[in-house]
Amino acid sequence: MGQIEWAMWANEQALASGVILLSGGIVAVAGQFKGWQFGAYAIAAGALITLLEYPRSKRKKGSTIERCGQKHMTAVVKVFGPLTRNYYVRAFLHAGLAVPGGFILATVLGTVCLGIAAIIYFVAAVCGEEWRPIEVREEPKLKVSETIKRPPENPPPRPPPEARRKQADEGHANPTVVQDEV
């Protein structure tokens, strides 16, 4: 478990806020509520936040579960460098983006949620956290040439001579355990 990484919760909260702001905006525009222009703004802001928050940051410790298909957005978010890496920037960005949503009822909920997300991000920033992309680990693929299908029967490092002699007596030993029926 270890130290709490506030940014992970902030990310969930901000993503939810983005979707809520977006939905509120859609309702306001679709219903042609008074001041629906703020709804149009909320659609844009909500979409931006959703896209920005979709790629999860890498956790400091342990493995991180990626969101489905987040690697495309990770690449985009990574391009902005310090702007997207620094959580102070995110905290103030979200706080700023939240304000216009407060002028009509349909987007108020999104605004408040986003405000809370901004606060959690601020806490994360104070704790010295920052966004780090989850890179695809390039696994060094061992090239197996066509002729070698089986692992070597006596791989290096070789056992000391006496053990080797014993092995030779017994003939070939399976490199993996062959287990009989239990």
Add this chain to the structure above:
Amino acid sequence: MSNWVVNEGLSIIVILAWLALNGYLFWNFFLVYEEGERYIYSREIYGSALAWARAPAACLNFNCLLILLPVCRNLLSFLRGSSACCGRSIRRQLDRNLTFHKMVAWMIALHTTIHTVAHLFNVERLVDARAEGKNGTIQAVLSDLGDGNNETYLNFIRSKVPNPIGGLNAAFTFLAGLTGVVITLALILIITSSTKIIRRSYFEVFWYTHHLFVVFFIGLVIHGVGKIVRGQTRQSLLEHNPEKCIGNYTQWGQDPNCPIPQFSGNEPVTWKWVVAPMALYVIERLIRFWRSQQKVVITKVVTHPFKTIELQMKMKGFKMEVGQYVFVQCPAVSRLEWHPFTLTSAPEEDFFSIHIRIVGDWTEGLFKACGCDKTEFQEAWKLPKIAIDGPFGTASEDVFDYEVAMLVGAGIGVTPFASVLKSVWYKYCNNASTLRLKKIYFYWLCRDTHAFEWFADLLQSLETQMQDRNNADFLSYNIYLTGWDESQATAFSLHHDQDTDVITGLKQKTLYGRPNWENEFKNIGSAHSGSRVGVFLCGPESLAETLSKLCIANSSVDPRGVHFIFNKENF
């Protein structure tokens, strides 16, 4: 197919019944507001959004009734005990309590969305009707009712401030609006802090935020107290038939057949729905509190390698069964946090024990509180006070009901089986003939065994005891090391002809990679044709899926043939 019914049948029935009840409530309340006589005038202002708000409200009441029940662990434990006669399938439902809790939570989220969107439309229309209703329209006439004497209002918006300020005022000055915003926020925070990644990695965040449910329930109960959803009164309906009078709304009061209609608010009903589960939950918390006051004595603290400690404890009246878990609270670390731990001792032992791996703040605190960071011997009285809530049962109690058991532990999930294996062994030693269980297959999958060296110790002692009694084939176990590197492979190849395994020191050699489940199931199936095989897993979701599918695929259609019954621990 038949096996699928045995495995999943009751769950499916429970879920279908729950969905059907949701559907019924939605439809029923939708019709009341969409076609009911009382709301003919309301619909003139609200439109269909009234029904779209009220129908999910009814479902919300129902689901908020359900949401508390699956987390009353003492209640579930009691039910499990009293349903002993009713068989395993019912008890297995009770083990899926948290799955159900989550499903209900998503249903609440869905209905909250519909309810909120519908009310956004309602507020917009009501404020418009009140502030900007054109003279002579029915909306304006209805909204102006209540301004004069002997009139009761229909439109609860009384101020004439236009939208969007009027709408904001409505949301933040009315009790219903304010509580609605607050409890929706509470719900959102609860949901965002309960995603898998937060729950698993930052338990404290999840745990504390979840207590916003107190705010949620208080808000929920008083949400309807303002009675602002209004309909025509029964009395008024007798004198004023809305179907006839709706046409000449300008003549109301003058026409003797159409006096001015009177309106009243709906009584709040939510409390009727949720009072019982809330009471149960309060009782649940009282039981937990009472439990926490009981004296628990730590008899022994054992530090195992790789930051694992074992606490052996005694408590008056503590009775456990295999595979159960307890909630542990340590006031010296935190007064509020209760953490679940699997019991690793057998019921036959005169103490109960848990193994704790030091991985987080809380466990670190406990480690220090127990004085494990000091090298010298610790006096017993210096050990911290500990509170225990439990034990609570899970599926592995049922191990003994099968003739053949297949136990699969993955990683940390191996812990419940410590208790099972110990207990099986005690039972086997005492009286092998009465024991229904004849054969155990134990699979242990892990990335590295270091963290669970204590478990290997346990297996080792079981192994020697079994050999002493010439019963080595009662338990067959396979250890699969899924994470290994070159150096381990080298070590392994060096020692492959030794009598015991390099890593665990056991007779059974550690296997590398993952088991071929298909083969394992086939082999067990052919070795035990005609028996019921209980498959018990404590491990990740993906493995559960694989095993549960294989259980279904490998069970024979013939009722006398081999049957695999899948059970899963919830952690």
